[in-house]
Amino acid sequence: MYAIRTEKIMKVEIREFVASDIEKIVDYFIDAESDFLKGMGADKSKLPERQKWIYNLQSELIKPYREKDYYYIIWLLDGQPVGHSNVNHIDFGESATMHLHLWNSGTRKSGLGLEFLKMTIPLYFEKLELKKLICEPYSENIAPNRTLKKIGFDLIRAYETIPGPINFRQIVNRYELTKEQLEEIKNDKKLK
Numbered sequence: 001m002y003a004i005r006t007e008k009i010m011k012v013e014i015r016e017f018v019a020s021d022i023e024k025i026v027d028y029f030i031d032a033e034s035d036f037l038k039g040m041g042a043d044k045s046k047l048p049e050r051q052k053w054i055y056n057l058q059s060e061l062i063k064p065y066r067e068k069d070y071y072y073i074i075w076l077l078d079g080q081p082v083g084h085s086n087v088n089h090i091d092f093g094e095s096a097t098m099h100l101h102l103w104n105s106g107t108r109k110s111g112l113g114l115e116f117l118k119m120t121i122p123l124y125f126e127k128l129e130l131k132k133l134i135c136e137p138y139s140e141n142i143a144p145n146r147t148l149k150k151i152g153f154d155l156i157r158a159y160e161t162i163p164g165p166i167n168f169r170q171i172v173n174r175y176e177l178t179k180e181q182l183e184e185i186k187n188d189k190k191l192k
Contacts, residue, residue: 010078012076017057028084041137041168043168046167057072060072071087075102075112077112083101083103085101087099089134092129093130098134100135100144118151133176135153135175137173138172153175154177156174156176159174
């Protein structure tokens with residue numbers, strides 16, 4: 001487990017997901033309002049059936065890192081899960097595509113996403129032996145776009161696509177962070 005303390009004396013931690021997190025992850029999407037999902041580029045009508053989604057995530061728990069299709073990190077505030085980050089499109093030893101989600105509106109727009117990502121990103125590089133981490137947020141979703149720039153991701157391009165099975169056609173911004181950039185950022189203390 002990795003932890004830091006913020007100025008507000010809140011304990012911010014991350015950990016790999018466990019079986020008891022799966023329903024929280026799935027229900028974050030299933031229970032969300034359509035407009036909220038649309039704001040992140042997702043379409044509620046395209047969400048998988050709840051039990052199937054739970055089963056798929058359960059199967060990821062037992063896979064070794066080299067075989068994972070998805071890898072989840074749980075974000076904890078004062079010991080309570082408040083969000084997650086995950087990667088998919090994993091090419092072990094090469095690259096993966098990152099996603100980030102704060103589950104409760106009270107934790108959004110507070111700087112916590114940035115703090116969680118500072119701890120999460122090095123873990124992705126370590127566990128999946130990455131050379132490059134990619135993130136492609138919906139161009140109209142301001143928070144992740146701003147956060148990725150603050151961390152030091154390079155904006156590579158904007159393009160139109162359907163990024164995944166739960167998304168509608170949209171313009172995404174492709175950001176990338178290489179292992180070399182990660183080391184520079186660590187040395188600059190940007191991720192500390």
